[in-house]
Amino acid sequence: VLIAIGRDACTRNIGLQTIGVKINEKNGKVPVNDEEQTNVPYVYAIGDILDGKLELTPVAIQAGRLLAQRLYGGSSRKCDYINVPTTVFTPLEYGSCGYPEERAIDEYGTQNLEVYHTLFWPLEWTVPGRDNNTCYAKIICNKQDNNRVIGLHVLGPNAGEVTQGFAAAIKCGLTKELLDETIGIHPTCAEVFTTMDITKSSGQDITQKGC
Numbered sequence: 001v002l003i004a005i006g007r008d009a010c011t012r013n014i015g016l017q018t019i020g021v022k023i024n025e026k027n028g029k030v031p032v033n034d035e036e037q038t039n040v041p042y043v044y045a046i047g048d049i050l051d052g053k054l055e056l057t058p059v060a061i062q063a064g065r066l067l068a069q070r071l072y073g074g075s076s077r078k079c080d081y082i083n084v085p086t087t088v089f090t091p092l093e094y095g096s097c098g099y100p101e102e103r104a105i106d107e108y109g110t111q112n113l114e115v116y117h118t119l120f121w122p123l124e125w126t127v128p129g130r131d132n133n134t135c136y137a138k139i140i141c142n143k144q145d146n147n148r149v150i151g152l153h154v155l156g157p158n159a160g161e162v163t164q165g166f167a168a169a170i171k172c173g174l175t176k177e178l179l180d181e182t183i184g185i186h187p188t189c190a191e192v193f194t195t196m197d198i199t200k201s202s203g204q205d206i207t208q209k210g211c
Helices: 057-072 101-108 159-171 176-181 190-194
Strands: 086-088 094-098 113-120 135-142 148-155
Touching: 086 159, 094 159, 101 113, 101 135, 101 148, 135 176, 135 190, 148 159, 148 190, 159 190, 176 190
Parallel strands: none
Antiparallel strands: 086 094, 094 148, 113 135, 135 148
């Protein structure tokens, strides 16, 4: 049995109270604004210690780099904490970038979103005859912004590799129309994002009969 318990924020005994830096008393994490600035103007925080942000090393590295550039290099670029590609490396990988559906609804409203989804059957599963309705792909589109993709989710082989590639496209403003115009590489798992045509709101069956 593997228990993943996460990380503890050990901030209560490092003197933050002496200089007046506030922490979230429930979890010990540090609230910051969109420039990683705490309630004390000359104190900044980055990485896993941030309240409400992702506990991912590449995110901390990127935030630290951008903070240094803002403080000492005249830059104004801020870290994007939304369009972060990440993967759970379980035997069947799960990858995501952007908003989860529930948070997208809270942010934009159900009426302003269109969610496309499908089950799919990887080619390498056909010979061993593995279940052809286990892998899943979904995109969340903002109808008020040219159907821009604001969330991408995939459950299947090599989901990390798939998600990393699409993350760059999402940063560039990927839309559903652009996905539809993209020629897929057959037979790949990533191809499924170029052929989606069933919306969740339609209630249509997404089960697959073959690869």
